[in-house]
Amino acid sequence: MSEQSASGLKRWIDDRFPMTSTWRYHMSEYYVPKNINFWYYFGSLSILVFVILILSGIWLMMYYQPSAEQAFSSVHFIMRDVDWGWLVRYMHTTGASAFFIVVYLHMYRGLLYGSYQKPRELLWITGVLLYLVLMAEAFMGYVLPWGQMSYWAAQVIISLAGAVPVWGEELVIWLQGGFIVNEATLGRMFAMHTVALPLVLLALTFVHIVGLHHVGTSSPDGVEIKKLKDANGKPLDGIPFYPHVVIKDTFAFGIFLILFCGVLFFVPDFFGYFIESPNLTTADPLQTPESIHPTWYFRAWYGMLQSIPSQNLGIVVMLGASFILLFLPWIDRGQVRSIRYRGLGYKVGLAVFTLSFIVLTWSGSKSPTGLPVLLGQIFTVVYFGYFVFLWAYTYFGFEKTKPVPERVTS
Structure with missing residues (x-):
């Protein structure tokens, strides 16, 4: 042509x-x-x-x-x-x-x-x-x-x-x-x-x-x-x-x-x-x-479900763990976006949040007894605690950030 x-x-x-x-x-x-x-x-x-x-x-x-x-x-x-x-x-x-x-x-x-x-x-x-x-x-x-x-x-x-x-x-x-x-x-x-x-x-x-x-x-x-x-x-x-x-x-x-x-x-x-x-x-x-558990990408949520004795409460927690992500733009009130310039508390909080997801994924792959249940309960609290911490940390002005450049860095 x-x-x-x-x-x-x-x-x-x-x-x-x-x-x-x-x-x-x-x-x-x-x-x-x-x-x-x-x-x-x-x-x-x-x-x-x-x-x-x-x-x-x-x-x-x-x-x-x-x-x-x-x-x-x-x-x-x-x-x-x-x-x-x-x-x-x-x-x-x-x-x-x-x-x-x-x-x-x-x-x-x-x-x-x-x-x-x-x-x-x-x-x-x-x-x-x-x-x-x-x-x-x-x-x-x-x-x-x-x-x-x-x-x-x-x-x-x-x-x-x-x-x-x-x-x-x-x-x-x-x-x-x-x-x-x-x-x-x-x-x-x-x-x-x-x-x-x-x-x-x-x-x-x-x-x-x-x-x-x-x-x-x-x-x-x-x-x-x-x-x-x-x-x-x-x-x-x-x-x-x-x-x-x-x-x-x-x-x-x-x-x-x-x-x-x-x-x-x-x-x-x-x-x-x-x-x-x-x-x-x-x-x-x-x-x-012998053991019923979902495939690996659902196990963090299942770890929350099986760690809570009340099934109804476990369902609420499991669903809440997903839907709370929808509200993250209003939970995080920080004025700085990138982790490069955010405060130490945010970096530590995100690291602990990441660890909680990994541990919950592990606990969701195990039988609901003993240590997996205990760790599931602890890190379910840690998971939701991150959002509470993030809101308080940014809303009350505890975060000490670094100066953000006016232009992007190389």
């Missing part, structure tokens, strides 16, 4: 669809801080993993049978008899854990650099909502193989809805499609996992990206690059997303895919963390596994 023809085609499209202006707004003329570091890779990596999961999931749907009698055997048919079926299935299971890894690191970057503070409150909220929907999506996907752990995890998690006042029992029956976990339950999980929740995730992702490009990417220094612009209106401390950041993200994609394929081809179960051995046995309602 000649240059003149290409130009004519572009004008024809622009008259009917804002292709060029959209490209400029979101790519070539969208400026990001020039000192972004590796922490900023995880947002784009989460999109990459999401695409892997959608493509592999569509392929798996062609062979999977959402039936209590055939679900388990259809998964093994994919693994053994379908050409490259084992590869696509492992792409999906490895991708699920990889998704949570990059999302957790992406959210942690927000904590490090105060990416939830003004004017990014709504951006943070949409991100947390994405995470909450992702947890529901992952749980329903975990049920679909219809192995022992899938069945009993569904039994435990769905029964928690019974704690809802007034409508609890009716809600459990509706979710199960009957009085016990059965084929109707599997059908509901399949519909939600493959259609409903992916649509919600896509919508929230769109809103999240549009919101990001409206307020701009935060910098590791917490400096707003929009404040200082040259005569042409371009940020002095910014670089265009395309091609500079795209090249960096492409490099990150390459490193990530090397690690991803290393797990995919050599340890797809990742020593029992990505695919648990009880789930290699078909679901049996008459035989309870």
